[in-house]
Amino acid sequence: MKKKLKVAVIMGGNSPEHDISVISGNEVVKNLEKAKYEILPITIPRNGNMSNPNKIIQANNIDMVFVAMHGAGGEDGKIQSFLELMNIPYTGSGVLASALAMDKKFSKKMFAQAGLTVPVGVGVDKNFKVEEIWKKLSPPVFVKPSTAGSSVGVSKVKEKKDLKKAIVKALKYSNEAIVDEFIQGTEVTCAILGNENPVALPVIEIVTKNEFFDFEAKYSEALTEEIVPARINPRLTKKVQATALTAYEALGCRGFGRVDMIIKNGKIYVLEVNTIPGLTPASLLPKAARASGLSFSQLLDTVISLAVLPTP
Secondary structure (H helix, E strand, C coil), X not given: CCCCEEEEEEEECCCCCHHHHHHHHXXXXXXXXXXXXXXXXXXXXXXXXXXXXXXXXXXXXXXXXXXCCCCCCCCCCHHHHHHHHCCCCECCCCHHHHXXXXXXXXXXXXXXXXXXXXXXXXXXCCCCCHHHHHHHCCCCEEEEECCCCCCXXXXXXCCHHHHHHHHHHHHCCCCCEEEEECCCCEEEEEEEEECCCCEECCCEEEEECCCCCCHHHHCCCCCEXXXXXCCCCHHHHHHHHHHHHHHHHHCXXXXXXXXXXXXXXXXXXXXXXXXXXXXXXXXXXXXXXXXXXXXXXXXXHHHHHXXXXXXX
């Protein structure tokens, strides 16, 4: 009888996305095939204390870790560094790719260097000056933390008088904030699977009832319609998929990810790469996988098969 792979599913952590991460992690636990895997759920507490998870991993001879942590601590390279120090294989991108993808200021630079189009924007810290920022960009603008996910701390600003409040809000979640031009267009996302030869899954079009695809809209099916495949022509679909692959590879991502973009007048603007996309029932990656013929369990098998040993 073939030995089961012993997989620890790590979720939670001290980011604002703790609760979403726990839902993702529990969905992974529920959908991993019990005939193939011995599954050990590990929830990192809100204070981020790793002492107990560390003991659990060491005491149970884990073969690998499925990382289901969203946001800071999970997508920024920290948990990946911890696992590499323990010499334990894990799912998803490595330390550097995770850190680059999580920092919107640096990832935008990488996208631009790869020849991709990104929104015009400025980075700001606590010493920001509203007047200077407002002169550089035409309203409305988007304000978001440089290092946060799930649209946490994001605001759409139409008038100068509201900019300071929006930046202060974003800086609660990150040491820096990004103020970007608002791109009015078709919002799409494209999931990627793979390491050296990644493949793009079907493109999803996002139509939300809210003013933008904020935290509430991302996790409420009543507020957002996610259309797969996206209502764009085949030629543009291929262009979107190629753009997503370029963005994914520009950061050195591996395993799986999701690239968020906006199409305006045929031009594709890259917003960000999510290195640990949501795995909740309402999440986009599982929907794209289903459209490509993969069940949730098969998607998880694929993600696990793409996990690699840490770099020596």
